[in-house]
Amino acid sequence: MRRTDRLMHIIQLLRDGALHRAEDLAAATGVSVRSIYRDLDTLAASGVPIAGERGVGYHVTAAITLPPLNLTMTELEALHLGLMAVGGGTDDDLSAAATSLSAKIDAVMPEDRSRAPAGYGFAVYPFADAARGFQHLPSIRQAIRTRQKLRLTINDTDRTVRPLQLDYWGRLWTCVVWCETTRGFDELRVDQITDLRLLPSLFVDEPEKSLSAFLACRK
Structure with a gap:
């Protein structure tokens, strides 16, 4: 492995x-x-x-919070995109400011450091290239909201999936899906997706293929 x-x-x-x-x-x-x-x-x-x-x-742990703010997944995504875009740019002053902002955000995290992503926005190996998957987040989020199937390529394999939930793990984003190709649940790393298309076909809720069914089988 x-x-x-x-x-x-x-x-x-x-x-x-x-x-x-x-x-x-x-x-x-x-x-x-x-x-x-x-x-x-x-x-x-x-x-x-x-x-x-x-x-x-x-x-x-599950909660990602910045007192006194509670971040939604969409707000967290926007913050990631902004920090990574500026931090990876060619303007040295702006890049330094992005790094400084990341440090300030980290500094105001709760004292329970197990709940606070260290070095927020600038993760280290092994997920340092996770930013390449950020481009897919808006499409995945739209597909979850509209119950729209996705056709994607991951690890050189084409799959048709029903996206159920996006999760954040310290700059690593994963998507819980019901995969119609393998006929089972899976958690896909968004940064490993090389191609993604929204399909015109929608899906209806089926108990055995739902997010609640996935969560139940994980207990």
């Missing part, structure tokens, strides 16, 4: 809200406990809100 795939698998294991020991994560991913500790440090540095400690267990 490639490290990027293993890190994504760790996120999926931790997000159920239960505590997971490093030993169990190591067994589930086929690596050493020491490697798991390094992976958890990397995920935390990338902004994934991980809570826990050695000898007790770890889990991923």
Whole structure:
């Protein structure tokens, strides 16, 4: 298993809200406990809100807040796009300002650092190229709102999916889908999508293919 795939698998294991020991994560991913500790440090540095400690267990927290503001997913997306566009530009002053703003946002996060994405807007390896997936977020969000199917290419494979929910993991965005190609649920990394098209066909809610069904099977 490639490290990027293993890190994504760790996120999926931790997000159920239960505590997971490093030993169990190591067994589930086929690596050493020491490697798991390094992976958890990397995920935390990338902004994934991980809570826990050695000898007790770890889990991923859900809330992304900036007191006294509560950010919607759309507002969070806009902030990401703005910081990345300015921070990656050629104007040194604006780039420095974007970095400074990122630091200020990080500074006013809650003292519970497990809930605060460190270095907001400028994640480190392994998800440093996640910005390339930002271009797809508006189309995915529209498809979720209008219940519109998507035809996408990911990892050189074409798939037709029903998008159900966008999730944010420290600058890494994932999309929960019902995949009509594989006939099952999946969580796709948006940064791995190389092509995406909105299809004219709509989908109706079906209990066994709904977001609530996905959440139930994750418990």
